[in-house]
Amino acid sequence: MIPKIAMIGGGSWATAIIKMLSDNFTEKEIFWWMRNEEAIAHIKAFKHNPNYLSSVEIKVPANNISSDIHAIIKQADYLVLNVPAAFLKESLQGVSPADLKGKKIVSAIKGIVPDENLIIGEFMHQKFEVPLNDILVISGPCHAEEVALEKLSYLTIASTDVAQADYFAKLLGTRYIKTNVSDDIFGTEYAAVLKNIYAVASGICHGVGYGDNFQAVLISNAIREIKDFVDAVHPIDRDIKESAYLGDLLVTAYSQFSRNRTFGNMIGKGYTVKSAQLEMNMVAEGYYASSCMHHINKKYKVEMPIARAVYAVLYEKHSPHIEMRLLTEKLN
Secondary structure: OOEEEEEEEEHHHHHHHHHHHHHOOOOHHEEEOEEEHHHHHHHHHHHOOOOOOOOOOOOOOOOHOOOOOHHHHOOOOOEEEEEOOOHHHHHHOOOOOOOOOOOEEEEEEOEEEEEOOOEHHHHHHHHHHOHHHHEEEEOOOOHHHHHOOOEEEEEEEEEOHHHHHHHHHHHOOOOOEEEEEEOOHHHHHHHHHHHHHHHHHHHHHHHHOHHHHHHHHHHHHHHHHHHHHHHHHHOOOOOOOOOOHHHHHHHHHHHOOOHHHHHHHHOOOOOOOOHHHHHHOOOOOOHHHHHHHHHHHHHHHHHHHHHHHHHHHHHOOOOOOHHHHHHHHHOO
16 A cells, blocks of 8 residues: 655755655655645646745645645655754644654654754654654755756665665655665764754855865764764664765765855854845754754763854854864864
C-alpha cells in the first residue's frame, strides 16, 4: 500500500521534497500544509510555489493543499516537518499528542526549538509523545536548489528503526537522488544544527576578509567540534567523515546556495543581525541555533571555540573582526 505523506511547511526544502515524492509515486497520496493563503491560491492556480523554487512544477492536487493543519494531519501516515525550528511550536499550536498517534514523524528541519533547546526528534518525543522508533531524520548534504535542477544529490535518512529508515529512503530516491540510512538520529540532527553555525562562521570570516586557506583550517576544526559534541551527547560508534556529517558541513560552509554562509558574510561586512535578516527574507537557522547550542553546551561543557565566537558576534555584539582574529589563535 502506498503511504500518504503530508508536508508541513512551505519553504524551498519543502518544495524540493514534494518534487522528489511526486517524481516517485502517485500525486494523490501527497498532502501539503502551509499557512500562507496567497501561496496556496497561487500553487492551486499555476502549479508553482511563488516564493521558493518557482521553476518546480507542483504535482499535488489542489484539494490536497490546505492551511488547515488538522485536516492535513488526519490524512497522513507520514508527516514531514519543514518549518523553521523557531516557528515549529507556533505551527503545531492546537495539535495534540492524540492527533499524532500512530503517525511517523520525519524531520527535515535543521535547527533547534528555541526556549525548549531541544532538537526536533527530542521535541516531538517529549512534547507530543511520539515514540523514538516513529521518528526519522533527513540529512544532507543536499541543497534544495540543486534538487530543483535535478543535479545528483545524496540524502541520509536516520531512525532508530533502520528498516523504517530504509523504507522511507526508497520513497525519496530518484534518478537524481541517492540515499543512505543510519541509526544515529541524535548525531545526524545535532550535526545538521551545528553545521549551520559553522556556515555562519565561514561567512563571517569571508566577510571580514579571510581567504580560502583560513577557511580550510576553520572547517577542519569545525568537524572536530561536531565530533566532540555529538560524542558527548550520544556516544555511539560513528564515522564523522560520512556524508551526513562532514559532507553536510562542507556543502553548507562553501556553497553559493547556503543561506547561513550568506547571512554570516553579511554580518562580517558590517550588517546588523536585523538588517541581514530583512535583506535575506529567509531564515538562517544558524542564528537561532547559535543561542540554543550555547545554552545546551552549558550542560556538556565541550570546548567549541568556533561556535563560541559565532555566539559572541551574534548575541553579545562583539566585533566580527576582533572575534575572528582571536579565533585564529585557537585553531590549528
